[in-house]
Amino acid sequence: MPRDAPVILVVEDEETLAESITYNMELEGYRVQRAATGTDAMAEFHRSVPDLILLDVMLPGLSGLDVCRRIRSLSDVPIIMLTARSSEGDVVAGLELGADDYVTKPFSMRELVSRVRARLRSRVALEEPDDPVLRAGPVALDPERHEVRVDGEEVVFRPKEFELLEVLLRNKGRLVTREALLDQVWGSPFYGDPKTLNVHVKRVRKKIGDAGKPRRMLLTVRGLGYKFVDD
Ligand code: CA
Numbered sequence: 098m099p100r101d102a103p104v105i106l107v108v109e110d111e112e113t114l115a116e117s118i119t120y121n122m123e124l125e126g127y128r129v130q131r132a133a134t135g136t137d138a139m140a141e142f143h144r145s146v147p148d149l150i151l152l153d154v155m156l157p158g159l160s161g162l163d164v165c166r167r168i169r170s171l172s173d174v175p176i177i178m179l180t181a182r183s184s185e186g187d188v189v190a191g192l193e194l195g196a197d198d199y200v201t202k203p204f205s206m207r208e209l210v211s212r213v214r215a216r217l218r219s220r221v222a223l224e225e226p227d228d229p230v231l232r233a234g235p236v237a238l239d240p241e242r243h244e245v246r247v248d249g250e251e252v253v254f255r256p257k258e259f260e261l262l263e264v265l266l267r268n269k270g271r272l273v274t275r276e277a278l279l280d281q282v283w284g285s286p287f288y289g290d291p292k293t294l295n296v297h298v299k300r301v302r303k304k305i306g307d308a309g310k311p312r313r314m315l316l317t318v319r320g321l322g323y324k325f326v327d328d
Pocket of ligand 1: 109110111153154155156
């Protein structure tokens, strides 16, 4: 599976169904992460930063609706709910909580795959216009030329600093957890000193001239991770 293939988080406690969804998503070229409870879903969400979530509403423990609410408070990742035919109330509640779409069980895999494709496509269209340069405030990062400019002036970045900034800019406005950053920039599993991340964040802030005034661009979300904001 290519490393940049979209990641689908499948939250489903029915093992056979979860297997079948996984198989079909992988056939489509997506990478799949799984969770069988609401609590696992939150942990996996923080760990793998998925591009789309398939979320069963009826889960043991923390319900699918609770998971939906929590994830929406952190991220605008597309969420497609998997609901039972008899639970129209869940559908309404889920959509009100910010889910993007739903399918009713039993659904065909073809139906599910086409919904997933449509969601990912509209997301790509929104986020990735032809220009590959990632911009935020005075910062412009060109992944193809491996170049960072701040107020139009080129600034030299070391490879890890560059990757760190790239991941944050690609997720502009969204929380990126420490785990996800360590995973994506330093590789998984990460055995080094987690302080490495703090050190690199400090260097990146310095290089982009983020002195915290009048306000920070690269925010620390205490206890969780970092977020790059643009205004
Ligand atoms: Ca279920």
